[in-house]
Amino acid sequence: MAVEIFYDDDADLSIIQGRKVAVIGYGSQGHAHSLSLRDSGVDVRIGLPEGSKSRAKAEEQGLRVLTPAEASAEADLIMILAPDTKQRFIYEQDIAPNLKDGDALFFGHGFNIRYDLIKPPSNVDVAMVAPKGPGHLVRRQFVDGKGVPALIAVEQDASGNAQALALSYAAAIGGARAGVIKTTFTEETETDLFGEQAVLCGGASALVQTGFEVLTEAGYAPEIAYFEVLHELKLIVDLMYEGGIARQRYSISDTAEYGDLTRGPRVISPAVKEEMKKILGEIQDGTFAREWVAEDEAGRPNFTKLEEQGNQHPIEATGKKLRDLMSWVDRPITETA
Ligand SMILES: NC(=O)C1=CN([C@@H]2O[C@H](COP(=O)(O)OP(=O)(O)OC[C@H]3O[C@@H](n4cnc5c(N)ncnc54)[C@H](OP(=O)(O)O)[C@@H]3O)[C@@H](O)[C@H]2O)C=CC1
Ligand SMILES: CC[C@](O)(C(C)=O)C(=O)O
Ligand SMILES: [Mg+2]
Numbered sequence: 001m002a003v004e005i006f007y008d009d010d011a012d013l014s015i016i017q018g019r020k021v022a023v024i025g026y027g028s029q030g031h032a033h034s035l036s037l038r039d040s041g042v043d044v045r046i047g048l049p050e051g052s053k054s055r056a057k058a059e060e061q062g063l064r065v066l067t068p069a070e071a072s073a074e075a076d077l078i079m080i081l082a083p084d085t086k087q088r089f090i091y092e093q094d095i096a097p098n099l100k101d102g103d104a105l106f107f108g109h110g111f112n113i114r115y116d117l118i119k120p121p122s123n124v125d126v127a128m129v130a131p132k133g134p135g136h137l138v139r140r141q142f143v144d145g146k147g148v149p150a151l152i153a154v155e156q157d158a159s160g161n162a163q164a165l166a167l168s169y170a171a172a173i174g175g176a177r178a179g180v181i182k183t184t185f186t187e188e189t190e191t192d193l194f195g196e197q198a199v200l201c202g203g204a205s206a207l208v209q210t211g212f213e214v215l216t217e218a219g220y221a222p223e224i225a226y227f228e229v230l231h232e233l234k235l236i237v238d239l240m241y242e243g244g245i246a247r248q249r250y251s252i253s254d255t256a257e258y259g260d261l262t263r264g265p266r267v268i269s270p271a272v273k274e275e276m277k278k279i280l281g282e283i284q285d286g287t288f289a290r291e292w293v294a295e296d297e298a299g300r301p302n303f304t305k306l307e308e309q310g311n312q313h314p315i316e317a318t319g320k321k322l323r324d325l326m327s328w329v330d331r332p333i334t335e336t337a
């Protein structure tokens with residue numbers, strides 16, 4: 001089925017400029033949305049708990065910071081950009097009691113709606129604006145006059161105008177410069193979780209760590225292994241980003257291309273594809289969501305242990321040493337968050 005893609009000319013920025021927006025959370029996505037909405041002429045306030053460490057960052061940028069309940073009460077469009085596992089509590093305690101007829105409840109990812117963790121009332125619009133990239137790059141691209149593509153979805157159209165509102169919001173954060181695709185909460189949630197688990201984060205991290213281990217365990221220098229499997233990966237992915245896998249293959253040597261064509265499918269073997277399908281199944285049937293919610297409720301013991309193990313992987317120390325010598329690589333994540 002053909003997708004609908006919208007660009008700046010399709011969006012009416014005045015719609016979002018006529019709303020009072022509360023952004024709940026000021027992390028990776030929250031800071032990017034808030035600052036770009038403000039720069040697009042939108043009336044924004046930030047909702048953060050009294051003790052939140054994000055408060056100072058938002059205030060430093062001249063944004064008005066209220067509690068989540070105050071911000072929700074004042075606004076007529078509430079965008080929830082707090083961690084997925086915390087959203088249902090914030091919704092119950094701070095947002096739901098302040099929802100009025102005609103308000104809009106927005107999400108940056110469909111997790112809580114897809115897995116029925118939040119059930120909004122029928123008198124509000126429920127929509128999503130989900131940039132397809134990390135928040136810090138969403139902001140950096142906006143400032144550079146570019147944009148990160150975004151998905152929009154409407155779960156509930158109480159006003160009859162929810163799609164135009166979502167598109168207007170997406171344009172205000174730069175998404176419509178690159179392209180805004182209409183989807184559903186289910187499609188966004190399932191593809192986003194699959195992408196980050198199997199390819200972008202889980203798949204790529206494991207591929208890099210394993211490649212580094214194979215080279216160093218065989219006696220090669222960690223510095224050479226680092227450049228080979230991590231640093232150069234960005235350069236290769238840049239070529240894919242610019243012109244697809246074909247462009248990448250055009251630019252590499254024919255020796256590399258022959259290795260790519262014949263050895264790639266041995267690394268990502270049919271067994272790996274089967275495992276990817278299992279991972280997708282766990283996303284579709286809710287197994288992953290239940291596991292993650294339970295892990296968070298238990299205080300994240302497994303998450304913390306695995307994160308620490310990752311930080312201790314030898315590739316991190318090697319990489320830090322080498323990046324410290326390349327002044328242009330270690331760009332601060334942003335000036336603001
Ligand atoms: N990271 C990304 O680039 C992407 C994220 N998303 C989605 O965006 C949403 C936000 O994720 P992300 O930006 O990574 O989140 P972060 O973890 O970067 O930031 C979360 C923010 O929420 C704040 N927060 C924590 N608890 C509360 C609370 N009770 N009330 C209000 N604010 C609170 C945190 O404040 P404090 O500093 O006090 O902890 C912080 O400012 C999620 O739905 C995620 O799936 C979608 C696309 C990409
Ligand atoms: C790839 C991870 C992501 O889905 C994203 C930046 O888009 C996330 O949840 O952070
Ligand atoms: Mg994503």
Ligand SMILES: [Mg+2]
Binds near residue numbers: 109193
């Ligand atoms: Mg995600």
